Amino acid sequence: xxxxxxxxxxxxxxxxxxxxxxxxxxxxxxxxxxxxxxxxxxxxxxxxxxxxxxxxxxxxxxxxxxxxxxxxxxxxxxxxxxxxxxxxxxxxxxxxxxxxxxxxxxxxxxxxxxxxxxxxxxxxxxxxxxxxxxxxxxxxxxxxxxxxxxxxxxxxxxxxxxxxxxxxxxxxxxxxxxxxxxxxxxxxxxxxxxxxxxxxxxxxxxxxxxxxxxxxxxxxxxxxxxxxxxxxxxxxxxxxxxxxxxxxxxxxxxxxxxxxxxxxxxxxxxxxxxxxxxxxxxxxxxxxxxxxxxxxxxxxxxxxxxxxxxxxxxxxxxxxxxxxxx
Amino acid sequence: xxxxxxxxxxxxxxxxxxxxxxxxxxxxxxxxxxxxxxxxxxxxxxxxxxxxxxxxxxxxxxxxxxxxxxxxxxxxxxxxxxxxxxxxxxxxxxxxxxxxxxxxxxxxxxxxxxxxxxxxxxxxxxxxxxxxxxxxxxxxxxxxxxxxxxxxxxxxxxxxxxxxxxxxxxxxxxxxxxxxxxxxxxxxxxxxxxxxxxxxxxxxxxxxxxxxxxxxxxxxxxxxxxxxxxxxxxxxxxxxxxxxxxxxxxxxxxxxxxxxxxxxxxxxxxxxxxxxxxxxxxxxxxxxxxxxxxxxxxxxxxxxxxxxxxxxxxxxxxxxxxxxxxxxxxxxxxxxxxxxxxxxxxxxxxxxxxxxxxxxxxxxxxxxxxxxxxxxxxxxxxxxxxxxxxxxxxxxxxxxxxxxxxxxxxxxxxxxxxxxxxxxxxxxxxxxxxxxxxxxxxxxxxxxxxxxxxxxxxxxxxxxxxxxxxxxxxxxxxxxxxxxxxxxxxxxxxxxxxxxxxxxxxxxxxxxxxxxxxxxxxxxxxxxxxxxxxxxxxxxxxxxxxxxxxxxxxx
Numbered sequence: 105x106x107x108x109x110x111x112x113x114x115x116x117x118x119x120x121x122x123x124x125x126x127x128x129x130x131x132x133x134x135x136x137x138x139x140x141x142x143x144x145x146x147x148x149x150x151x152x153x154x155x156x157x158x159x160x161x162x163x164x165x166x167x168x169x170x171x172x173x174x175x176x177x178x179x180x181x182x183x184x185x186x187x188x189x190x191x192x193x194x195x196x197x198x199x200x201x202x203x204x205x206x207x208x209x210x211x212x213x214x215x216x217x218x219x220x221x222x223x224x225x226x227x228x229x230x231x232x233x234x235x236x237x238x239x240x241x242x243x244x245x246x247x248x249x250x251x252x253x254x255x256x257x258x259x260x261x262x263x264x265x266x267x268x269x270x271x272x273x274x275x276x277x278x279x280x281x282x283x284x285x286x287x288x289x290x291x292x293x294x295x296x297x298x299x300x301x302x303x304x305x306x307x308x309x310x311x312x313x314x315x316x317x318x319x320x321x322x323x324x325x326x327x328x329x330x331x332x333x334x335x336x337x338x339x340x341x342x343x344x345x346x347x348x349x350x351x352x353x354x355x356x357x358x359x360x361x362x363x364x365x366x367x368x369x370x371x372x373x374x375x376x377x378x379x380x381x382x383x384x385x386x387x388x389x390x391x392x393x394x395x396x397x398x399x400x401x402x403x404x405x406x407x408x409x410x411x412x413x414x415x416x417x418x419x420x421x422x423x424x425x426x427x428x429x430x
Numbered sequence: 431x432x433x434x435x436x437x438x439x440x441x442x443x444x445x446x447x448x449x450x451x452x453x454x455x456x457x458x459x460x461x462x463x464x465x466x467x468x469x470x471x472x473x474x475x476x477x478x479x480x481x482x483x484x485x486x487x488x489x490x491x492x493x494x495x496x497x498x499x500x501x502x503x504x505x506x507x508x509x510x511x512x513x514x515x516x517x518x519x520x521x522x523x524x525x526x527x528x529x530x531x532x533x534x535x536x537x538x539x540x541x542x543x544x545x546x547x548x549x550x551x552x553x554x555x556x557x558x559x560x561x562x563x564x565x566x567x568x569x570x571x572x573x574x575x576x577x578x579x580x581x582x583x584x585x586x587x588x589x590x591x592x593x594x595x596x597x598x599x600x601x602x603x604x605x606x607x608x609x610x611x612x613x614x615x616x617x618x619x620x621x622x623x624x625x626x627x628x629x630x631x632x633x634x635x636x637x638x639x640x641x642x643x644x645x646x647x648x649x650x651x652x653x654x655x656x657x658x659x660x661x662x663x664x665x666x667x668x669x670x671x672x673x674x675x676x677x678x679x680x681x682x683x684x685x686x687x688x689x690x691x692x693x694x695x696x697x698x699x700x701x702x703x704x705x706x707x708x709x710x711x712x713x714x715x716x717x718x719x720x721x722x723x724x725x726x727x728x729x730x731x732x733x734x735x736x737x738x739x740x741x742x743x744x745x746x747x748x749x750x751x752x753x754x755x756x757x758x759x760x761x762x763x764x765x766x767x768x769x770x771x772x773x774x775x776x777x778x779x780x781x782x783x784x785x786x787x788x789x790x791x792x793x794x795x796x797x798x799x800x801x802x803x804x805x806x807x808x809x810x811x812x813x814x815x816x817x818x819x820x821x822x823x824x825x826x827x828x829x830x831x832x833x834x835x836x837x838x839x840x841x842x843x844x845x846x847x848x849x850x851x852x853x854x855x856x857x858x859x860x861x862x863x864x865x866x867x868x869x870x871x872x873x874x875x876x877x878x879x880x881x882x883x884x885x886x887x888x889x890x891x892x893x894x895x896x897x898x899x900x901x902x903x904x905x906x907x908x909x910x911x912x913x914x915x916x917x918x919x920x921x922x923x924x925x926x927x928x929x930x931x932x933x934x935x936x937x938x939x940x941x942x943x944x945x946x947x948x949x950x951x952x953x954x955x956x957x958x959x960x961x962x963x964x965x966x967x968x969x970x971x972x973x974x975x976x977x978x979x980x981x982x983x984x985x
Contacts (some may be wrong), residue, residue: 123887133819137886140813144806151777151802158780159795162716163787169717170975172782176722184774185767192763192809199813200756206815207752256589257682259747259822263888266819270748272683273588274676277749290897294747294822294890296582297589299509302893358509 126264126285126310132202133266140195147188206267209280213248214241220271221254221405223300223358224345225291234324235410237343239291239308241283242316248280254405259295262308268294283310299358299403303348337422340415344407352426359404360397363426371398385420454855455955465561468553469955473560474539475853480563481535484526485839486922489915491519496877496911499904504895512894513580520583521574521600525607526567528838529696532703533614533649534563536845537642539853541618543946543953544636546627546962551620555613563610570603582892584693587674587685591666598667601660608653611699615649618642627945629964636944636968637726641706644730648695648702648737656692659685683748690741698737700834702730704841705772708794711844712776714942715791716783717973722775729768736765746817755814762812769805773798784973789863793844796871800836804829807882825885828878836874843870843921850925851939855952856932862924869917876910944968 125134216239217228227236241247251260253273260279261268264287269279291306311319322329331339341347349358368380373396378384387394389411392404411419455471464472495515498506507515538556542549550556573579577596581589590597622643626635662673663685672678674685705726713720720726742750742758776798785791807829811817820826850858880903885891889900896904938947945968949958 129815133815136813137810137816137819140810140816144809148802148806151773152799155777155780155795155798158777158783159785159787162780162783162785164717164784168973169784171716171718171784171971171973173719173974173976174721174778174782175719176725180778181722181725181771181775185771188770189767192766195809195813196760196763199815199817200759202815203746203755203818204752206818256592257586261822261888261890263819268747268818268821272676272749274681275749290888292888292890296513296586296892298580298593299513301513302504302509302890302895 124264124285124287124289125266126283126287126289127267128282128284129202129206130264130266131284132205136195136198136202139198143191143195206280209248209278210246210282213246213280215248215250216241218249218251218260218271219254220251220258220260220293220304222256222297222403223293223304223348225260225293225304225306226345226410229324232320232324234320236324237306237345239306240316240319240324241308241310242313243283243286243310246280246282248278250276250278252276256297257295258293258297258304261292261294262289263292264289264308270295283308286310286312300348305348333418333421334425335422336415337418337420337425340411340419341422344411344415344419346419349404358401360400362423366424366426372396373398373400373402382420382424385423386416389416389419453955454950454952456854456952457955466557468549468557470538470542470550470553470556471853471953471955471957473556474535474537476560477530477538477563478535480567481527481531482922484522484567485531488519488522488527489918491515491522493911493915495519496908498894499896500908502896502898502901502904507894509894510578510580513582513892514574514578516892517579517582518574521570521579521604524583524696525570525604528700528834529607529611530563530614531700531838532707532842532845533618533642533645533699534559534610536707536842536849537618537645537703538614540849540946541621541639541642542625543949543957544639544944544968545621545625546630546945546958546964547621547625548956548958548961550617551624552617555617559610559613559617562606562613566603566605566607566610568603569606570600573599573603584689585660585663585685586689587663587666587680587682588676590663591675598664601663605657605660605664608657611649612653615646615653618646619650622646627962627964630945633723633727634964634967635727636706637709637720637723638703638706640727641702641709641730644734645699645702647731648699648734652692652695652699652738655688656696659688659692662688683745683750686745686748687741687750690744691738694741694744695734695737697830697834698733700838702733704797704838705730707841707845707848708776708797710944711790711794711848712779713969713971714848714940715788715794716780716785717971718779718783719967719969719971719974720775721778721781722771723967723969725771726775729771732768733765736761736768740765743812743817746814747821759812759814763809766805766809766812773802773805788847788860789858789867790844790848792864792867793840793847796867797837797840797844800832800840800871800874803879804832804836807832819888820885822891823885824881824889824891827891828881828885831878831881836878840870843867846925848940849946850928851935852946852951852953854929854932855935855950856928857935857939858928858932859924862920866917866920866924869913869920871917873910873912873914873917877907877914878910880904880907880910941971943970 125131215230217230219226227239251271253271255273258271259268260271265281267279267281269277271277287310289308291308293301293304351357351361352363354361354363365380369377370380371377378395390406390408392406393402396402455469464476467473498512573596577599579596579600581593581597585601622639665671666673666675672680674680674682676682709720709726740758740762742754743762746755811820811829847858847863884900884903889896935951937951945962948962
């Protein structure tokens with residue numbers, strides 16, 4: 105059945121805004137998914153169709169109409185237990201087989217460490233010395249993710265690859281994939297983790313080999329080479345997850361909007377005020393619980409140890425550039 | 431036809447008039463006569479009122495959640511308000527509505543009647559069960575509404591041990607509610623073993639009784655595990671012991687194992703009574719014996735047993751061992767077989783029957799359609815590799831709503847209509863019954879079928895806002911929820927109306943054979959004037975043509 109499943113899934117993928125099937129695992133999952141769909145449709149039509157036929161054919165025409173004296177039929181009952189049982193075993197076996205393949209990463213996989221925390225993802229390439237907030241990988245090569253959480257259980261889900269694995273705070277979980285299409289695909293958090301669960305989005309960028317080389321050589325795009333400090337800060341603002349909680353258009357999110365803040369005097373929880381200057385911004389990034397503006401919860405995570413000096417400078421330059429109140 | 435061993439010469443009408451003279455169970459007035467009653471029928475009615483009230487509250491919350499999801503942005507509710515709303519929806523629907531639903535209302539009312547008994551084995555325990563339910567409900571509701579419960583009904587750790595929400599109070603409420611369930615289960619098991627009327631052998635019991643019995647076993651065995659799990663959670667929060675919180679040396683996945691060890695069997699508590707009702711509706715309204723009595727009876731027990739060993743299918747992506755996952759997947763498929771047998775048997779029962787399309791039968795047919803979809807989509811989720819994609823997406827949400835709502839709630843509504851004349855002595859409006867059933871069926875499918883597609887496209891669950899590409903399917907789903915809500919609201923209206931203005935019901939409007947119909951509508955307080963003696967089965971309708979060759983006894 106896998107050839108028809110394969111065909112069907114390609115038809116599905118080609119026909120409009122369906123989910124792309126962008127990895128070897130996605131193809132396997134789609135194939136089994138289609139197999140089950142076809143079988144389900146068949147049995148649904150069989151059961152409901154028979155029900156409708158009987159309902160119409162044996163509707164009561166006269167009161168007191170006679171009915172047949174049937175208690176059961178051993179042969180029928182054995183057959184309709186055996187056939188589903190066999191089909192279910194086949195489905196089980198395929199699911200099990202594919203799952204085990206998905207569980208064992210190839211030896212030559214590119215290794216990436218994934219960290220989940222409320223409410224963003226970050227990625228480290230230990231062998232390349234790169235920290236990034238996007239998962240960037242080359243096409244047609246296996247990638248192994250070793251994942252952990254800084255706080256509660258999250259779940260790393262890439263719909264285009266049909267893959268997810270929970271991300272735990274007390275041990276590592278592992279997932280691997282081999283993307284067979286270039287493009288940018290969504291990463292969702294798939295385990296409820298609080299206020300920002302639905303905005304804990306990420307991106308996985310599958311690049312051609314050449315493009316990937318360029319990205320690696322540029323230090324993972326986190327060095328800000330070739331761009332102004334403000335532009336670098338703007339890039340970091342999105343990639344480091346700041347934009348998840350801080351808008352730049354005045355709208356209130358989990359954290360305050362940062363437009364028109366620099367230079368203001370703000371009231372703090374617990375009394376007192378602070379002037380929003382370079383040092384307050386730096387303190388808010390490194391020790392965010394120290395001085396929290398009234399009207400907000402102290403939920404911002406710290407970036408101490410995560411940002412290099414030039415990255416912190418760029419972020420502060422960007423926030424300053426957001427200027428006066430709208 | 432089961433015969434009531436009394437004055438054999440008096441026509442049935444006179445007997446029933448004498449029964450009515452003994453006093454309908456509804457006759458005695460006064461609030462105290464209700465809240466201190468030991469009559470299983472009154473307790474069943476009190477439960478019925480409570481669960482319908484909570485169903486409405488949970489339903490309004492669902493409408494609010496779906497309304498927010500009409501647009502991709504989180505503009506109606508804040509993220510925190512939304513998280514509270516879906517938590518409250520789930521907790522109310524599961525703990526206050528669906529777990530008690532059929533057993534506590536229809537089960538309480540009809541189990542003794544179907545057995546020819548005067549009451550359940552322990553009437554005072556039955557009353558205690560109801561009061562414990564009320565206390566648990568108050569605690570749970572107060573803690574969620576007044577507090578900031580936003581963990582989802584599943585209370586996963588470490589979020590639930592770290593969040594500043596009123597988790598202790600809410601879980602304590604659920605803990606108390608569990609005892610209501612355990613006591614009901616215990617009562618029913620003893621009643622079925624010890625209080626059957628003379629001649630009512632196990633193989634002559636209505637299938638609703640078999641189903642309720644299997645459910646009761648699960649209630650008694652599984653609920654204590656939830657109780658202990660919640661106690662551990664409370665202890666962790668209050669005493670700082672590290673059981674689940676890794677910061678204190680605990681394991682968060684252990685919580686999931688404990689939680690799902692109860693919560694998977696719990697879904698069989700939800701569906702098995704529904705299966706029992708369908709067996710009753712199809713036989714009575716097609717005037718035919720059930721096809722495969724033994725298979726249906728024993729499959730309930732098989733489902734109850736196997737159901738204890740599949741909990742890990744909620745955890746394929748959790749980090750549990752792959753070996754454990756394989757066992758869970760295999761057993762999950764195993765439990766599908768007795769379930770499929772039931773569906774085939776019900777359809778086969780229609781063969782050469784005499785089918786009346788009244789509201790109970792319409793709900794029974796709707797059940798077969800909707801539960802088949804729900805069950806088949808369970809197959810997708812039981813396949814390990816496919817589940818990796820579909821877990822924690824809207825596909826799961828659609829699946830469980832198809833089986834719980836398209837299954838249990840539809841069966842419950844069918845049973846409510848079927849037994850309404852017996853419980854209250856009034857007929858509901860057949861015309862409105864059919865109109866509402868149609869609205870419910872259409873609204874339900876529009877709401878939830880779209881969600882299978884959403885999930886397959888990767889839309890995760892418990893999301894307050896979403897990417898614009900999912901908007902159309904969400905909007906269709908929200909429109910569906912409005913139609914569904916209207917249909918259910920109509921049911922509420924005409925049922926309440928029938929209590930005051932409905933046509934008076936005869937003792938046996940459907941001319942059924944089982945014992946509950948061989949007494950007045952509504953029944954007298956002591957159920958039967960004289961204990962019935964049973965000489966034949968519960969589905970031996972007079973229309974069955976005894977001249978046709980009985981097909982080989984298959985089950």
